[in-house]
Amino acid sequence: MTNEQAGTAASDSPPVAAARPVVRRHHGDEVVDRYEWLRAKDDADVRAHLEAENRHTQARTAHLEALRERIFQEIKGRTLETDLSVPSRQGDWWYYGRTVEGKQYGIHCRAPLASPDDWTPPELSTEADVPGEQVLLDGNVEAEGHDFFSLGTFDVSSDGTLLLYGVDTDGDERYTLRLRDLRTGTELPDEIPETFAGAVLSPDGRFVVYTTVDDAWRPDTVWLHEIGTDVAADTRLYHEPDERYWVGAGFTRSERYLVIEVGSSITSEELLVDAADLRAAPRPVWPRREGVEYSASHAVLDGEDVLFVLHNDGALDFELVRVSAADPAGERQVVLPHEPGRRLLGVSSFRDWAVVGFRRDGLARLGMLDYPTGALTELAFDEPLYSAGIGGNGEWAPPVIRLGYASFVTPGTVYDYVVATGELLLRKRQVVLGDYDPRQYGQARVWAPAADGTQVPVSLVWKRSAGEPGAAPRPLQLYGYGSYEHSIEPGFSVARLSMLDRGVVFAVAHVRGGGELGRRWYEDGKLLHKGNTFTDFVDCARHLVAEGYTTPELLVAEGGSAGGLLMGAVANLAPELFAGILADVPFVDALTTILDPSLPLTVIEWDEWGDPLHDAEVYAYMKSYSPYENVREGVRYPRILAVTSLNDTRVLYVEPAKWVARLREVGADALLKCELAAGHGGVSGRYNAWRERAFELAWLLDVLGLAQA
Secondary structure, three states: OOHHHHHHHHHHOOOOOOOOOEEEEEOOEEEEEOOHHHHOOOOHHHHHHHHHHHHHHHHHOHHHHHHHHHHHHHHHHHEOOOEEOOOEEEOOEEEEEEEOOOOOOOEEEEEEOOOOOOOOOOOOOOOOOOOOOEEEEEHHHHOOOOOOOEEEEEEEOOOOOEEEEEEEOOOOOOEEEEEEEOOOOOEEEEEEEEEOOOOEEOOOOOEEEEEEEOOOOOEEEEEEEEOOOOHHHOEEEEEOOOOOOEEEEEEOOOOOEEEEEEEOOOOEEEEEEEOOOOOOOOEEOOOOOOOOOEEEEEEEEOOEEEEEEEEOOOOOOOEEEEEEOOOOOOOOEEEEOOOOOOEEEEEEEOOOEEEEEEEEOOEEEEEEEEOOOOOEEEOOOOOOOOEEEEOOOOOOOOOEEEEEEEOOOOOOEEEEEEOOOOEEEEEEEOOEOOOOOHHHEEEEEEEEEOOOOOEEEEEEEEEHHHOOOOOOOOOEEEEEOOOOOOOOOOOOOOOOHHHHOOOOEEEEEOOEOEOOOOHHHHHOOOHHHOHHHHHHHHHHHHHHHHOOOOOHHHEEEEEEOHHHHHHHHHHHHOHHHOOEEEEEOOOOOHHHHHOOOOOOOHHHHHHHHOOOOOOHHHHHHHHHHOHHHHOOOOOOOOEEEEEEEOOOOOOOOHHHHHHHHHHHHOOOOEEEEEEOOOEOOEOOOHHHHHHHHHHHHHHHHHHOOOOOO
16 A cells, blocks of 8 residues: 555544543533643644544545536636726725636725716726726735735725725734825835724824734724834723723714724723824713613714714614714704614714614615604615615715615625615626526525424525425525624525525525524523524424425535534534534534633623623533533434634634534544634635635535535
């Protein structure tokens, strides 16, 4: 046998992690953890184990190599690789992005306005030069020599002369800030390492406002850097000592104020600093009160600075009020009263009107708020399931609002909404190459009964030629998340077509813990109600089987991050319901993580999951569902693929590594794939991301018996 053959044969057998028991004691409970040693990221044995896991996964999936390549080519073949985005106006320029065939990263560009009254974005073509085009930043150039590249900041000064950008080349979400003079293309000497994402330039272009993180990766401090001075002399604008809270900062669209945002999962506070005097002491909009969340948006009405404040003080689904910016704690004028079932999400103020985002009947919606009357006019769309939001609106007084729109079957679409007439102007729809026709695909929402009688919405997407869902059992991919009030919106996916075209039905279980049905839906799936998230998903799966949509042999489940916790929990609760489970960056060792306040983000997470370190009831409850602690003996688990990244700072690689080792102890067919140069979002670069998704989809199709379809 050759050395190569011996290595392959060895890789066919799963790696066996050494058992090095450590004892964890809390609240009179003792837990023996045999695999906690895998947390030592820089230990040679840990690295060797992860590399062995990768070799084993590669060997076990080698038969899918041709399918992976086919799916990659399908994704690539449906994508217009050389393309341009719709330009967005800011100042004297139109800003847009380019992608170029064969290049991993986007190219940030701009072109001058034709005139100050020019509000119609130029129709750009890849076949013609753009008059006056200036390349601001080419991600491909910046990424040279790095396995990973991500931009965490991209901001141009109001006068258009400076670019501020932040780069991460490790995947750990620590960004180095740099400045570029756009008149000359030269880099300024200012360089600020170890920053968080989302730094901004001041309206006058003299300062950079940025945040840094503490040892637990919590953004805790806002800084002011005067361009051209030593970073060591930067001014600390705000520091948040309470470990439950994170901070951020940004300027109002009006450029009147710097807003410092302080928040936890259940409480928020905002502080204002006059943009003309950034070293002044920040003043709170409203003093912080435990359990009260709010956000403020600046407007000018009849010459007075006012704030539109969205809050949940006595209003579960939030209320919108107006206050004086000079005395925000004074009289409140109700603009949009609390309306149960209408979850107000956010308000974006412009000079002449505001846009309000809200959720009703499971869909995120948009409305125009008329300042004089306070009337809210909802924007109407034709499809029963869709997602819509605003973006690319940098100007204070535009005649149009830029919108993004998509559904499960309609590719991403850009509109300009003409406020004066209510007209929607189509600017661009994502091109899907090949023979894609949205009429060949269907989308619908059904309702699954949970054990406690709650009706849980389930979205379905399918290719019509394969038959209507429910007519006969079909292969089905069930996706779920269910945490942080995060909603899974109806959205289009090119990669998903590779599943739909092979006859797979795609479904989303909108379980409690998400935000689809308002704040109560979220609160019924967190803390000591977290179990509802898991049982809702299981009940959705059982409903789909009972109603003839699928069978356990034809059902696979997928979730990532907190959705990966969901995957681990349902694998323990109902392993017989699923043929396979794909868990991306899964939060499967939740109790160990939340018990350790020194780990990234742990204390911040106590408002979401509870504090098991100090509360015995929370400890017992989390222990009852944490996937790692609840792997079961004597049951047949579905096939499991866990995907993680070595440099992930949100869900550490050690969680799925320990989970897979424990699953193997009970005979489960579990694979681990660890990206060694990536973070929480996975690999960087679009072609790398497509190959990663092709790997996952090929594995799912193999589980479903469709590898040859």
